[in-house]
Amino acid sequence: MTATLVAEDVRRSYGETVALDGVSLSVDAGEVFALVGPNGAGKTTLVRALTGTTDAEGSVELFGADPLDVDRERVGLLPQAFDPPARLTARELLDYYAGLYDEARDIETVLSDVGLVGDADTWYENLSGGQKRRTCVGSALVNDPDLLFLDEPTTGIDPAGRRALWDLLESLADGGTTIVLTTHDMAEAHRLADRVGLLADGRLVAADDPDTLVAEYGGESRLVVETDADPAALDLSYPAERTGDSLVVSDVPPEAIGDVVDALAAAGASYDALTWSEPDLEEVYLELASTAGEYGYRPATGRLDRRGEGDRDAAAADAEGER
Ligand SMILES: Nc1ncnc2c1ncn2[C@@H]1O[C@H](COP(=O)(O)OP(=O)(O)OP(=O)(O)O)[C@@H](O)[C@H]1O
CATH class of the missing domain: 3.40.50.300 (P-loop containing nucleotide triphosphate hydrolases)
Known part of the structure; x- marks a missing residue:
């Protein structure tokens, strides 16, 4: 080329x-x-x-x-x-x-x-x-x-x-x-x-x-469940944490959403809505740009891996190395 x-x-x-x-x-x-x-x-x-x-x-x-x-x-x-x-x-x-x-x-x-x-x-x-x-x-x-x-x-x-x-x-x-x-x-x-x-x-x-x-920087998929359930009370094989009124379950493949629903039912927990989403370029942007400048933004859910300056420098070296 x-x-x-x-x-x-x-x-x-x-x-x-x-x-x-x-x-x-x-x-x-x-x-x-x-x-x-x-x-x-x-x-x-x-x-x-x-x-x-x-x-x-x-x-x-x-x-x-x-x-x-x-x-x-x-x-x-x-x-x-x-x-x-x-x-x-x-x-x-x-x-x-x-x-x-x-x-x-x-x-x-x-x-x-x-x-x-x-x-x-x-x-x-x-x-x-x-x-x-x-x-x-x-x-x-x-x-x-x-x-x-x-x-x-x-x-x-x-x-x-x-x-x-x-x-x-x-x-x-x-x-x-x-x-x-x-x-x-x-x-x-x-x-x-x-x-x-x-x-x-x-x-x-x-x-x-x-x-x-x-794939490299976007983090995991996540399932947001509108529920009062305490993650500690659920038998889940995926990381889960509460953010506001929701339970955020990370890295759940779409075919395993039923497992989360079963775990909620087994714990007697009700829920109002479930939303599953994959990472996209916007999350890559937020992740890579977040360390740069006063208006940098990090998502509050904790679902993305945190990278320090050293990793950003490595990403910069990768970008330049691919020339
Ligand atoms: N003619 C100029 N004189 C002085 N500073 C400038 C000039 N042009 C750009 N800058 C500065 O250079 C930096 C980069 O600006 P630039 O316009 O290239 O950013 P950008 O990524 O295109 O921003 P935006 O997304 O807001 O369009 C900024 O700090 C800006 O203030």
């Missing part, structure tokens, strides 16, 4: 603030790579460093060349903050951006792709937040790029529109477009990405395919 993007030890500081603290990453041709991480982790700065739109130390190559030397027909960029002229319609804006390239996609097709046919003749300033974002996504697609950077493409877009955009991005990826996107939506990252990279404090602390990340 050929790498479309190779970044080595990318560093960027703003005064005293270290935004990127030595990020190394490679993305293969046709791969979809999602960057996730807390606010301020460095995602936008990394996208800017990768596209040559901010200075950074280290090296970045797109298609084997410096980002500023790459044929711009081959690259599309949707920045996080994009402020096009307000008194052009969506159609006029896409037409304007298409005119900047030697070859461009058909504008009506792009309008349809991003769900803007009905609003194509509305001034940008009169579009809703989600419609504006759709217009911006469309403008990043007009040149039919081989490599597409999308910084929070679906922010503000309604659920149906988000799913339509996911379908569009999947069809672009199926057609061979390499995509690097940032998102705070873990369902989006899981659905779209071949690999998810988690940035925290300017470092890539993990990068792998979503299912592997969930």
Whole structure:
């Protein structure tokens, strides 16, 4: 597999603030790579460093060349903050951006792709937040790029529109477009990405395919039982603890839920509801990001293994080692 993007030890500081603290990453041709991480982790700065739109130390190559030397027909960029002229319609804006390239996609097709046919003749300033974002996504697609950077493409877009955009991005990826996107939506990252990279404090602390990340860092499945039962009074072969009004039983395979129900019945305990859930990417995110920064969050149930700094460093080394 050929790498479309190779970044080595990318560093960027703003005064005293270290935004990127030595990020190394490679993305293969046709791969979809999602960057996730807390606010301020460095995602936008990394996208800017990768596209040559901010200075950074280290090296970045797109298609084997410096980002500023790459044929711009081959690259599309949707920045996080994009402020096009307000008194052009969506159609006029896409037409304007298409005119900047030697070859461009058909504008009506792009309008349809991003769900803007009905609003194509509305001034940008009169579009809703989600419609504006759709217009911006469309403008990043007009040149039919081989490599597409999308910084929070679906922010503000309604659920149906988000799913339509996911379908569009999947069809672009199926057609061979390499995509690097940032998102705070873990369902989006899981659905779209071949690999998810988690940035925290300017470092890539993990990068792998979503299912592997969930298996490695997601913790156990859990069964939440709304009951007054005391776990000590139950004959259970799974770890259980009380949290609030519930009993949380960890690591129960779905086929063993009946055993828990039997144990409750044997102890004469009643219950109002049972909810079984598997770990997902959001729990991976919470686990890996929890040690980073003042807004880090740890789930209160105690169901995830606690990892210390040393383990996070090991995860960072793993992520960098896989280049
Ligand atoms: N132009 C700038 N001047 C000064 N500091 C900056 C600038 N751009 C980013 N930073 C700082 O760099 C750090 C990383 O910011 P960045 O925007 O890359 O984070 P992010 O992961 O994209 O965050 P978010 O999820 O909120 O979009 C933050 O501490 C931010 O305050």
